[in-house]
Amino acid sequence: MTDPSRLLLLGGTTEASRLAETLSARHDLVVVTSLAGRTANPAPLPGQRRIGGFGGADGLAAYLRAERISALVDATHPFAARMRWHAYEACQQTGVARLRLERPRWQAQPGDRWTVVASMAAAADAIVRGRSRRVFVTTGRSELGMLAPASDGRRWWLVRSIDPPERLLLHPSEVILDRGPFSVDGETTLMARQRIDLVVTKNSGGTATAAKLEAARNLGVDVVVVDRPPSPDGPSTSTVADALDWVCASLGLSRSC
Incomplete structure (x- = not known):
């Protein structure tokens, strides 16, 4: 029996929580959700959880190697400006597949000032x-x-x-x-x-x-x-459903979640 794949989920958003809840039920995948630790009492999450920074892009790359992470989903807050670039650089160093999951912007409506x-x-x-x-x-x-x-x-x-x-x-x-x-x-x-x-x-x-x-x-x-800060190039989506498809496709898992 092969070991399950390992996914690092950079969380702290509703989208990250929904993705973790869905994926944590799988037996062929270990989900580790990482939180920055800026909120004193974060909501409970399924699966494994770690709190705190990695020490920049190099520290994150070392973590990906040490923990044998197979793929990374960056679902941090739209204004977590530094973390998205650290994730990009760490995945460039290690060859770990990366997806940016970010909810759509608000759009001005008639009557807005x-x-x-x-x-x-x-x-x-x-x-x-x-x-x-x-x-x-x-x-x-x-x-x-x-x-x-x-x-x-x-x-x-x-x-x-x-x-x-x-x-x-x-x-x-x-x-x-x-x-x-x-x-x-x-x-x-x-x-x-x-x-x-x-x-x-x-x-x-x-x-x-x-x-x-x-x-x-x-x-x-x-x-x-x-307005939001810029994001690095690479695959991205605004929906949890698309993120689920990406995880399964990237790791060769059946789309049973």
Whole structure:
């Protein structure tokens, strides 16, 4: 009897969890999901799990060799900018097959009042140039410091993240600790109650946090949307079904999952 193939799944997204749940039922495949460890209490996952970084592309390449990884699916967050390049370089070094699984971007709809920018620093510039006074920030906690130039005392900030910001440079402010999915009614009520006149978000895509965009559209609230960083060349998909097909085809497994 041959040993099962080993798949490294770079996770932290809903798509990664769905892929792990489906593949973990197979007897001809071992799924190892890797999490960066930025969230204090990640949701439970099936299969094997590791938490923490690899030490750059070379460290990841060493891990792929040591653990005899047969294929890698990079299903990290659309704004995990460095990890996707580390995965690309490590797979180039080792010859391990790699797939990028990334959910589709949100697209502006009629009635949306979006300003699309390339970075959090550019978002701060857009805020300074605008006339907002009550800003709802939903970008997560990791790059909040990039908005500090817009914290000039003329604005009040509402910050929502899963875990508390380590150092918040936006004043005056209030922090909400919460995790999606969020409803349109809930987001509308929150934004109306707090008199929000600007939402700042990253274009993460997906349904869990999209309600704020519909609420902003309905309320006529402006939105600064930070666009995604670039990804390396190579096979990619936006659906879990296609990722399943790719895993089975790459590893010569039957499509029984």
